[in-house]
Amino acid sequence: MSKLGTIALGIKAPIIKPEDDICKVVIESLKEAVKEDGLRIDDRDILCITEAVVAKGQNNFASLDDIATDVKRKMGKGKVGLIYPIFSRNRFAILLEGIAKGVDELVLVLSYPKDEVGNSLVKDFHKYHLDLNKQSYTVKEFKEVIPEVKHEFTGVDYLELYESLGKGKITIVLSNNPLEVLKYTDKVIVGSIHNRNELKEMLLLNKAKKVITLAEILNESVNGSGYNSEYGILGSNASTSHSVKLFPKRDQMLIERIQEAALKEFGKNIEVMVYGDGGFKDPVGGIWELADPVVSPMYSKGLEGTPNEIKLKYLADNDFKGKENIEDLVKERIKAKEEELKGKAESLGTTPRRYTDLIGSLADLVSGSGDKGTPFVLVKNYFKNYSE
Structure with missing residues (x-):
């Protein structure tokens, strides 16, 4: 019996260019790994493809002007509010610049001391004494209490950065009450990622x-721009100083093409998924890494659902404690487990995600976000x- 459990392998690939055939690049990269590294492709292997290359x-892609045009068309003239975006140069600063171009005046309401995913506006916030009864702060009022407002890791003053992107159009308000924006305008853009629909309602x-x-x-496309019918500009990243790469459009045919190509080339039925940010939290910085709207925007049917697992520790410490043939007993219990273990004692502590x-x-952890050059993970x- 093999002693190896789950293995995740980063697969190197060439630099992806716009309109490359991703299916072809994926299969060629796997073929190279088989040839050069002795990689073996097996049934039910899972090929993971980073969203960026898709x-x-x-x-x-879309330009700042494309964003501005769409915002102007949808929000009209006058003052517009924008509430609770994340603090990020790569993820949001460039979007803010485009949004500001499309409005006459923008009231930007920021949460404090952290954004939705845990980015801190200021380090050691607990050491300062803000008036908890105060509904909002201007930047001047906030900095009178906390003079140095810099992100712990990047050193960026997001109040200063975000204000500078509007060329005089942006007024920043700090408040943890989302309704505070209605004191300034009744037209609002919700900048949050995961609780956007609740805030809108x-x-x-x-x-x-509005x-x-x-x-x-x-x-939808603006003057031939890129678009995403499900997520719009959520999940986008800065591409150049004047454009963004949008989250990939759902393309189930790509998933199926890769499965078919893998079966033809390697004779194996594999699962395929596209992934973005992982859904994990940095224990030091307290940042939840999921700045994309979902972890996976598209995947093969075999990846639907959640694990249905028995907690081995529970069996070893309870049902089979002191038994000489404990390994055999545990294996038999696993083979005979029910199709749905939710709520059962033996599933206590498993993760039904x-x-x-x-x-x-x-x-996402294997591929990283830097210079590893492994946009595919097997x-x-x-x-x-x-x-088994």
Whole structure:
């Protein structure tokens, strides 16, 4: 019996260019790994492809002018509010610049001391004494209490950076009450990622006249630009100083083409998924890495669902404690386990998260976001358990 469990292998690939055939690049990269490194492709291996290369292959880019045009068309003239974006140069600063170009005046409401995913506006916030009864602060009022507002890791003063991007159009307000924006305008863009729909509903229930989320900006093409019908400009990254790479458009045919090509080339039925940010939290910085709207925007049917697992420790410490043939007993219990273990004692402590969230997070950790050059990750033995 093999002693190896789940294995995740980064697969190097050439630099992806706009409109490259991603299916062809993937299969050629696997063939090289088989030839050069002795890699073996097996049934139910999981091929994970980073969202960035898929978006590049789709040529899914947009300019600041495209963003500005869509914002102007959807929000009209006058003052517009924008609430609770994340603090990020790569993820949001360039979007803010485009949004500001499309409005007459922008009231930017920021949460403090952290954004939605845990980026701190200021280090050691607990050492300062803000008036908790105060509904909002201007930048001047905030800095009177906390003079140095810099991100712990990047050293960026986001109040200064974000204000500078509007060329005099942006007024920043700091408040943890999302309804505070309605004191300035009844037209609002929700900048949050994961709770955007709840905030939109709250604003509309409190008499806001026009509310959209970032998912509704560039959810269709503007003058031939890239777009994403599901997520708009959510999940985008800075590409150049005047353009962004958007989150990839859903393309189930690409997933199926890669599966078919792998079967033809290697004779194996594999699973395929596209992944973005992993759904994990940095224990030091307290930052939740998931700045994309989802971990995986597209995947093969075999990756639907959640694990149905028995906790080995529970069996060893309870049902089979002191038994001489404990390994055999555990294996037999695994083989005989029910199809649905939710709520059962033997499943206590297992993680009923979606396969795509678990595997996508693993792939993101393996590929990294720097210079490893491994935009593809092959995960092996993921669906095997102790009894196999």
